[in-house]
Amino acid sequence: MAFTLAFPKINISGENAITELAAVIAAKDPGHGLIIADAALDKLGLLTPLCEALDRCGLTYSCFTDTIPNPTVSVVNNAYDCLVEAGADYIIGFGGGSAIDTAKAVKILSGNPKPITNYTGVGQVKHVGVPLYAINTTAGTAAEVTSNAVITDEINKVKCVIIDSNIIPDVSVNDPSIMLGLPSDVTAATGMDALTHAVEAFVSVGAHVLTNHSALESVRLIAEYLPQAVDDGNNFEAREMMALGQFLAGMAFNSAGLGMVHAMAHPAGAHKNLPHGVCNAILLPIVCEFNRPHRVEEFAKLAVALGCDVSAMTQEEASVEAVQAIRNLSKRVGIPRGFSQLGVTEQDVAEWVDSAMADPCAGGNPVTMSPEDVLALYKKSL
Ligand SMILES: [Fe+2]
Incomplete structure (x- = not known):
């Protein structure tokens, strides 16, 4: 094609x-x-x-x-x-x-x-x-x-x-x-948004050799430099590498597409006016856990880009490690653990399912989700 x-x-x-x-x-x-x-x-x-x-x-x-x-x-x-x-x-x-x-x-x-x-x-x-x-x-x-x-x-x-x-x-x-002057919470949220772009593009149905290298290098740069940029906003090297990392992620997802993390994050932003990056960061490990069995090879490569030592691991183990590394990075930069910390309830997420299913980003997800799947993942994200 x-x-x-x-x-x-x-x-x-x-x-x-x-x-x-x-x-x-x-x-x-x-x-x-x-x-x-x-x-x-x-x-x-x-x-x-x-x-x-x-x-x-x-x-x-x-x-x-x-x-x-x-x-x-x-x-x-x-x-x-x-x-x-x-x-x-x-x-x-x-x-x-x-x-x-x-x-x-x-x-x-x-x-x-x-x-x-x-x-x-x-x-x-x-x-x-x-x-x-x-x-x-x-x-x-x-x-x-x-x-x-x-x-x-x-x-x-x-x-x-x-x-x-x-x-x-x-x-x-x-x-x-x-x-340089951006506050650390904005740095963390926007950085995790960029990571989400790269990860979703890399495992999406539209992933291509012309976008995969950008996505992987983006993940590598963000994993290395996002914590540094959050810790010290005046670290010029960290800011520069993050600027390039997010640009590479943009080049990847603009052509490869996104997936259910973005599809499910959009209703959260529309209904609760929550920051886009925070919504993505909360949902990313949960959706990745769901997608991982269908993209084991890709998640194993993501583990390497995320800085994990996978030398003694099977591909399956490495793919699991990637999801854990994403979770660790999110925690390291101070992202809330779940939507309930932001005032979201079980009733709220039940009302978001239809919008998430209809979102244009949903089609890029490597696995088609049912409304029941989406609701279950939203509940996990609380
Ligand atoms: Fe985004």
Whole structure:
């Protein structure tokens, strides 16, 4: 079967990547820009280096800094109104997954009619809209790499997962120097999200030789450097390796797909507004335990990438060790042990089963789950 590999045309990674981006934009005679950013990052002054870089290149821009975690339809509409009022010709998304997903949604509306919920699913975006430059500030959702945007329909309490190569940013930027100030809990949650991307991509039904190396190297980098980045946010090497690790995970899952961890995490975010990375981190070892017997060889390889000494183990034993190593890493970086610690009840999870089954990520799971399987795994995750 033919395999499609998709990613941004240009990626700029490393220190001073933002300065490089400003030069790339300026070279295109781009017109007026709209920055879509996390309010928290603006308050921390993290937007300043970007604005200074754009100023030095003589670029004009407006700002929308009212993005929120788990961005909603109304936030997307407000940001789109801002694009229209400013007469902006391109967008710069600046932040983690929430800001960049908002920017992707506004890009969609710049070329296609409202509502944004119409584009839920795969390949529903006909027109590319205005150019999008995505600066990632976490490591990470890899939203700067991917064709995915997740927008919460706050009225129907459902996450709309939009997957379309037309929303892949034109240029993606990973500058570890702007990740230094991130708090440790955000570092842990976003890092475990990246690990989930790599693991799900590696065992998914869409896994391919063109994505497997990225996924395994991502797992290796995250296992080694996530604890260091959580312990000391100013450890530049750890931040840089995490930025690259999450980027590799994004390259892998953007083409190989995800699985039931994400499918089951999305309803948790939509109903309880819980951080995406935390939901994934709680569910990852539980779903892996379910999938492992069907992907023994792959999980044994993951054990090596996770840093386990498997030299005296059978493949079966090594695959079990991988799941334990994921559990250990999650605990090491301070992820809550289960959803009940976050106020989720048995009644809540029972209401999430249908959404998880219908989620576009579910199709990537190596084993098809029944609603009873999903409910059992949700109960384990409490
Ligand atoms: Fe994710």
